[in-house]
Amino acid sequence: MKVTIFANESEKSTAVASELHTKLLAAGFEIDDAHPDIVLSVGGDGTLLSAFHHYSHMVDQVRFVGVHTGHLGFYTDWRDYEIDQLITGLLEDNGQSVTYPLLAVDITYADNQMADHYLALNESTLKKLGSTMVADVYIQDELFERFRGDGLCVSTPTGSTAYNKSVGGAVIHPRLDALQMAEIASINNRVFRTLGSPVIVAPYETITIRPQQKSHFVFTADQLDTQPRPIEEIRYSIANRRIAFAQHRHNRFWKRVGTSFIGLDEQ
Template sequence: MKYALFGNVKDVNIPFERDDVAPDIVFSFGGDGTMLGAIHKYKNYLDTVKFVGINTGRLGFFTDFKIDELDKVISMIKKDEYRVNSYNLLEYTLKSKDYELSGYAVNDIAITNPIHTQIIDVYINEKHFETFRGTGLLISPPTGSTAYNKSLGGSIIDPHIKAIQLTEFAPINNRVIRNLSSPLVLSEKSKIALKFEENENIFISVDGKFLAFNHLTEVNAKLSDTTVKFIEKMDTKFFDKVRRAFISKD
């Protein structure tokens, strides 16, 4: 068993072989942001690597264990007494006139324009759905439904459900311009394409990190067959996490 450490961690004793290049298990110490960083670092090993979230902060959907439970986690791994949950990532492709860039998102990809109103033609399964006018759009898999998506009024989706969601930033609605003005949840086989009339001042972020890409003309997104695997407690329930995060500490 080979392991790697990620995050702000010192003086931990893990009785496995250390391998920060190609580990079997990655121990992420921090919150959800740290875990996202760990997943992106080891994105080329997602077929084989599992992630363990050790929460050193206040809240985390991806961090199932507290720092004082580290010995318990190690014992669980040794005895093979844990559950592995696999969640599908979002697969995206950015296009310009001259080149393309593809990648994966755990939480979301956001396309916004802080300077002026965007005009975006939205296609679902290659059929024109609407011409969006507003600040921008966010596409997320279920794992991202409790993140930026929720702040925009999007739906919370159980991550075991295979779906993708399209959520709006500040849509314009008046007697001349109409937008859907609602989160849109699509089935796992659905494909979203966003096409842009203007591509200046567009801000692209993937899992909260700015992505430099000039002269964007199109974004394609779908639910990927690639998954990220988390080691979790046997009794972990998603909606218990939702309740603790947004409703009650109990």
């Protein structure tokens, strides 16, 4: 089995990555940064997001394992003091995995009609700089509403516990193939109305946002921020590729939610 270690630059993560590297070699694993079978992320959820985007070009060929060295994360299954147990799990690995949907984002710019494609694990947002964003929202190419507010967030089920939750979105189990759109500070009065609630769409449906102003917007896909540009439309759908996690421990989603947000003791 070929593995690689993707760690953040904190002192603790660096030490854990060094220990992991030494013990993996001693156990007979091959370290291959270019074509790994398993990507070992050492850090937190942000580190795993970075690892995902680093290997997104081959996401259907690798599995991910998260090692937690900081605050509790939804993508990290192992603690920094469980390196020996992790290596035992890798030695006993039979190739099983659990897969989650990814967000496909196709964006067309108004200045030259050039289209870009992005893949996101958590979410994508669109915001207006300095003034209210006005945009028509389409679901399956049918007009759903004209949105006015700070912006919109479209997330995957795995991303539902991230920025989506902070703007009032629902928490969705990551085994469901669905997309969620949550409003960011929408304007609702007797003149302007939006649904005012998160929208969860079926796996075959698309969400399209068409801004009404031909001005600059801030677009994000996970940790990626783009330079403000005039946008013609953004189309969101479930990607035809999925992220895979090695199924050594990747379960107990609702336990993680309770531990992270309600304060239940981690068992």
